[in-house]
Amino acid sequence: MAVTKAKSASTSGTTTTKLSKDSKKPKAATSVVGAPAQHKQTSRKGKKAWRKNVDLEDMEETLEDIRGEERLFGTALHHKKDEDLFMVDSKGDEKLRKALPKFSTSRLTSHKILAQRSAIPAVVSRPTSSGKKRSAAHVSSTDKDRLLRIGKKARRGPLNSIVDHDQFGEGSAVMEVSEAVKLSGKYDVWSGEVEVEGVKVKAPNVPHPRNAIAIPAIATPHAGASYNPDVAAHTELLRTAHELEEQRLKESMKGQDVKERVLAARRTEADIASGGVDGMLIDKPGEGVEEEDEAGEEVVKPKMPVRKTKQQRRKAEKLRAEKRALVERALRKRLLASVDTVKTLRKSTDATLAARAQAIAERRARVQEQLQKGLAGQRLGKHRVQEGEVDVQLGEDLSESLRGLRPEGNLFRDRFVSMQQRALIEPRVPVLPKKRRAQTKEVEKYAWKRFE
Known part of the structure; x- marks a missing residue:
């Protein structure tokens, strides 16, 4: 009996000690916001336990305060302007007490x-x-059908049938009518007014030079171009053709002279570089100095500028300030003197503007008068409008009857030049095909590059 009592006493002692240890165990910490938290932990061996027991109470309090501001004011207070949060009340609100x-x-x-x-x-x-209007994320049935067809997904057709995307027109190719076809007939290309984003833009009214040209499509030939012309008319036409040909020869000779001078200058530069011409060599910098050094004469070296002292810089600055003051005084005197001549200046300005306007009007009148005769001789773009050829026969080539008449000129060329002169087409020049020349390239074989 004594043994059993001792065992029971020892057993009861162990149970009491265990209960006392459990009673001293600290309680789990709770978060301010209300979420469960266990900030105190004896061990943080794993990442999972470390992440679970991080203290985030200060961040949770801040976020909860921001959520409270959003519930009360619709947005956080730090996003609002100062004018929405503060106001200067100089009078006071008498109804405020009743509204509270x-x-x-x-x-x-x-x-x-x-x-x-x-x-x-x-x-x-x-x-x-x-x-309410639908949001931008809404997809219409047409767009949904197009996206399913591009993605080659199963789609429902009529009578709840499945459409095969392998059929013609059911793949990724766009088979619908384009927007240009849908909007066809609504836009007039030749209309004067253009609508850009709801704003009508009126085209500028610039007169076309074709409207001012008054020459006929087929010009009347000169009297000296007849098969049996008058002597005076034939002589006049011959003189005109001679003057045109002489002018062309002068222009060609002028271009030839310029070309010859350029070639001569290139040859001279090549001779000077090779040293074949005496008396044309230019001394190189430093050659004369070396000869004088060898002769033993004294060489004059350039004097280096000396840095100014503070006193000299102050003196120079004072001189510059005095010069600026004198210039400003002279400008002020000239301005005061010009006040009395305002009326004279106004009259002279009006006269100058009137003369300029008259000169512009005269120039426009000359241009219009010149346009009436066509665009012959004027430069449009890269080329110049042709003036036309003078078709005339010499005295010994004239035939006094229609039976022996020989045709002169080219009707196609005449019509082409006439259309250019009347501003119907742009000036052109004949482009002849060039024969392709094969360039020979000399290559030395690899076996012959290195030899002993």
Whole structure:
């Protein structure tokens, strides 16, 4: 019996010690916001336990304060402007006391909590069929059908049939009518007014030079171009053709002279570089100095500029300030003197503007008068409009009858030049095909590059 009592006493002692240890165990820490937290832990051996027991109470408090501001004001206060948060009240509001909520002892706390409405709009589970516009994320049935066809997905056709994307027109190729075809007939290319983003832009009214040209399509030939012309008319036409040909020869000779001078200058530069011409060599810098050094004469070296002292810099600055003051005084005197001559200056300015306007009007009149005769001889773009050829026969080539008449000129060339002169087509020059020349390239074989 004594042994069993001792065992029971020892057993009871062990149980009491275990209970006392459990009673001293600290309670789990709770978060301020209400979420469970266990900040105190004896061991953080694993990443999972370390992440779980990080103390984030300060961040949670800050985020909860921001959420409270959003519920009350619709957005966080630090996002609002100062004008929306503060105001200078110099008079005071007499109705403010009546607008403030009064303390009520009969109102329950639950009713007060339910009376507080959040400024954030409620989340809608599905869109309602109200008069609101659909969002940009909405995809129409046509776009959805097109995307399914491009992605080669199964689509439902008529009578709930599945459309095969392998058929013609059902793949990734766009088979619908383009926007240009849909909008065809609504835009007039030749209209004067152009609409850009709802704003009508009127085209500038610039007169076309074709409207001022008054020459006929087929010009009347000169009297000296007849098969049996008058002597005076034939002589005049011959003189005109001679002057045109002489002018062309002068221009060609002028270009030839310029070309010869350029070639001569290139040859001279090549001779000077090779040293074949005496008396044309230019001394190189430093050659004369070396000869004088060898002769033993004294060489004059350039004097280096000496740095100015502070006194000299102050003196130079003072001189510059005096010069600026004198210039400003002279300008002021000239300005004061010009005040009395304002009327004279105004009259002279008006006269100058009138003369300029008259010169512009005269120049425009000359241009219009010249345009009436066509665009012959004027430069348009890269080329110049041709003036036309003078077709004339010499005295011994003239035939006094139509039977022996020989045709002169080219009707196609005449019509082409006439259309250029009347501004119907742009000036052109004949482009002749060039024969392709094969360039020979000499290559030394690799076996012959290195030999002993």
